[in-house]
Amino acid sequence: MIEKKALNNRLKAAIEFVSISGIDILSILGIFRLSTIIRTDLLPHIYAGFPQEPPFRNLINAWWIFFIWIFLFYYEGLYTKRFSFWDEIRALWKTSFFSTVGVFAIISIGKLGDEISRTVIILSGVIAIFL
Numbered sequence: 001m002i003e004k005k006a007l008n009n010r011l012k013a014a015i016e017f018v019s020i021s022g023i024d025i026l027s028i029l030g031i032f033r034l035s036t037i038i039r040t041d042l043l044p045h046i047y048a049g050f051p052q053e054p055p056f057r058n059l060i061n062a063w064w065i066f067f068i069w070i071f072l073f074y075y076e077g078l079y080t081k082r083f084s085f086w087d088e089i090r091a092l093w094k095t096s097f098f099s100t101v102g103v104f105a106i107i108s109i110g111k112l113g114d115e116i117s118r119t120v121i122i123l124s125g126v127i128a129i130f131l
Contacts, residue, residue: 017079021070028069028124031131035123043119050119062116064106069099093129100125 044050072095073079083091103121107113 020079021073024070024073025066028066028128031124031127032065032120034127035120036117038123039117039120065103065116065121068102068106069095072099072102096125096128100128 039050040053076091076095077083078088078091078095100121104118104125107116107118107121
């Protein structure tokens with residue numbers, strides 16, 4: 001009886017983790033999509049130096065960006081601990097900031113600026129902090 005209860009608790013925890021991380025991935029994807037729309041449709045009208053072409057050659061090649069965000073969410077304990085509202089907001093702000101800095105650092109160090117728009121990364125971080 002105890003083993004069955006422990007198994008149910010582990011299964012419940014796994015389902016919660018998968019569902020919450022899936023929702024987080026969709027949210028991050030939405031933020032990146034909004035950043036891409038701002039970058040391609042709004043910024044070229046404000047400053048002519050921005051080209052009209054899409055900032056990502058292929059978003060499938062940028063899968064690691066989502067992994068960094070989810071890893072930092074997990075590292076902050078957002079999937080395993082219960083927080084009060086303001087503590088969770090603080091953790092989300094911190095995670096959004098450090099995820100943006102981490103992705104930006106990898107893009108700069110790896111010289112991936114031709115494949116991934118730095119403007120979109122910065123816009124995504126700013127949007128994530130304010131949303």
